[in-house]
Amino acid sequence: MAESNAYQNALTQFDKAVAHLNLKRGIAETLRHPKRELTVNFPVKMDNGEVKLYTGYRVHHNTALGPTKGGIRYHQDVSLDEVRALAMWMTWKCSLMGLPYGGAKGGVIVDPKTLSLNELEALTRRYATEISILMNPQGDVPAPDVGTNGQIMAWIMDTYSMHNGFTLPAVVTGKPVEIGGSAGRLEATGRGVMVTARDAMQRLNMPVEGATAAVQGFGNVGSVAARTAHDMGMKVIAVTDVSGGVHNPNGLDIPALVSHLAATRSVAGFPGADSITNDELLTLKVDVLIPAALENQITSANAHKVQCKVLAEGANGPTTPEADNILNDRGIFIIPDILCNGGGVVVSYFEWVQDLQAFFWDEDEINKQLERHVTKAFAQVMLAAEKHKVDNRTAAQVLAIQRVADVTLLRGIYP
Numbered sequence: 387m388a389e390s391n392a393y394q395n396a397l398t399q400f401d402k403a404v405a406h407l408n409l410k411r412g413i414a415e416t417l418r419h420p421k422r423e424l425t426v427n428f429p430v431k432m433d434n435g436e437v438k439l440y441t442g443y444r445v446h447h448n449t450a451l452g453p454t455k456g457g458i459r460y461h462q463d464v465s466l467d468e469v470r471a472l473a474m475w476m477t478w479k480c481s482l483m484g485l486p487y488g489g490a491k492g493g494v495i496v497d498p499k500t501l502s503l504n505e506l507e508a509l510t511r512r513y514a515t516e517i518s519i520l521m522n523p524q525g526d527v528p529a530p531d532v533g534t535n536g537q538i539m540a541w542i543m544d545t546y547s548m549h550n551g552f553t554l555p556a557v558v559t560g561k562p563v564e565i566g567g568s569a570g571r572l573e574a575t576g577r578g579v580m581v582t583a584r585d586a587m588q589r590l591n592m593p594v595e596g597a598t599a600a601v602q603g604f605g606n607v608g609s610v611a612a613r614t615a616h617d618m619g620m621k622v623i624a625v626t627d628v629s630g631g632v633h634n635p636n637g638l639d640i641p642a643l644v645s646h647l648a649a650t651r652s653v654a655g656f657p658g659a660d661s662i663t664n665d666e667l668l669t670l671k672v673d674v675l676i677p678a679a680l681e682n683q684i685t686s687a688n689a690h691k692v693q694c695k696v697l698a699e700g701a702n703g704p705t706t707p708e709a710d711n712i713l714n715d716r717g718i719f720i721i722p723d724i725l726c727n728g729g730g731v732v733v734s735y736f737e738w739v740q741d742l743q744a745f746f747w748d749e750d751e752i753n754k755q756l757e758r759h760v761t762k763a764f765a766q767v768m769l770a771a772e773k774h775k776v777d778n779r780t781a782a783q784v785l786a787i788q789r790v791a792d793v794t795l796l797r798g799i800y801p
């Protein structure tokens with residue numbers, strides 16, 4: 387199977403972790419497979435009157451810990467295998483973060499940048515309707531991922547609420563705060579990434595002030611991680627997005643870069659910086675490298691050229707198992723995705739709890755609780771890595787899988 391198949395990679399990681407656990411075969415087999423998978427083909431009326439057919443998915447990987455949680459991706463390369471992989475990683479992430487959630491993911495094969503706002507809304511409302519046989523506040527709660535945002539979550543919430551005849555904000559997280567979103571949710575993933583990066587640097591006795599960073603992807607996760615790194619006194623020397631990249635060895639002015647992005651829709655062409663490609667960014671000599679775009683960016687083809695000390699996986703699945711082996715052999719400290727970007731789902735959980743209680747917390751409280759969850763998970767992964775004598779990713783998965791296995795046994799096998 388190709389190194390670029392995310393689901394195959396998720397299974398390889400799973401098998402590696404399970405080898406360190408004493409699971410009954412039937413339990414391991416159960417956890418290895420998605421519980422249910424939905425494929426939907428649905429028509430959307432375009433602005434020119436034409437009707438176009440789109441394909442989307444929603445996969446529930448595991449429900450042992452509770453309702454499933456996981457984002458919705460709009461991207462032209464979405465596939466069932468990619469959604470399966472992302473759903474499986476959500477199961478382990480929610481477990482590792484100590485949340486009462488199973489894992490899910492959804493996606494539509496579409497490049498959202500090619501749609502008008504009307505078309506995007508129509509596609510979203512129809513997809514939400516199609517997956518509403520699985521989605522509900524008690525059973526399956528989506529959130530944003532690549533290509534989706536707060537506005538899209540607002541349309542999903544509204545569509546679901548219209549079908550029920552009353553407002554049900556807890557059906558989706560990552561909503562605008564005006565309609566039941568949580569303070570700090572927009573920033574949560576990027577903040578969590580930098581909490582783990584800081585913990586890693588402290589563990590490695592690296593000073594945070596003045597440390598260099600490079601960030602691939604400047605969307606929700608990458609831009610907030612870069613801004614947080616900048617606010618922590620780090621020097622972000624390179625950033626890329628889908629249309630190009632910028633590099634300044636003295637450090638980029640990240641707030642100005644955010645304004646440049648808002649004005650031009652790309653980081654490319656930012657004044658006072660050289661241009662840089664994605665491949666070049668990934669192999670820059672930096673203290674912290676933050677992939678925050680898509681899967682399979684660090685592979686056997688470039689892992690031996692990666693020069694960071696800490697690899698903070700803002701994205702899900704950015705490193706293939708083959709690359710993992712190379713990086714681990716070279717002593718690069720990997721903060722695995724399910725730990726590094728887990729801050730997002732932690733605050734999504736807070737949003738869901740606030741919606742269910744119709745009682746809202748302030749941002750200081752959210753950030754304090756976010757840091758508490760992420761720091762605790764980081765410390766647990768370090769202990770597990772020492773105990774089992776394994777790399778950080780395997781340690782994180784060992785902990786996460788063990789918890790889901792324990793709960794599966796406690797609940798028993800129905801009937």
Ligand code: NAD
Nearest residue numbers: 531532533575603604605606607627628679701702727730
């Ligand atoms: P986003 O759509 O907001 O941003 C994606 C960014 O990646 C954009 O800047 C885009 O230009 C860039 N990009 C896309 N293709 C690229 C390429 N080939 N090369 C370089 N850059 C490219 O998405 P996001 O929400 O920031 O998600 C990014 C990653 O983080 C994904 O792996 C996602 O699954 C993961 N993640 C997101 C969240 C969240 O809360 N949004 C939580 C956990 C993990």
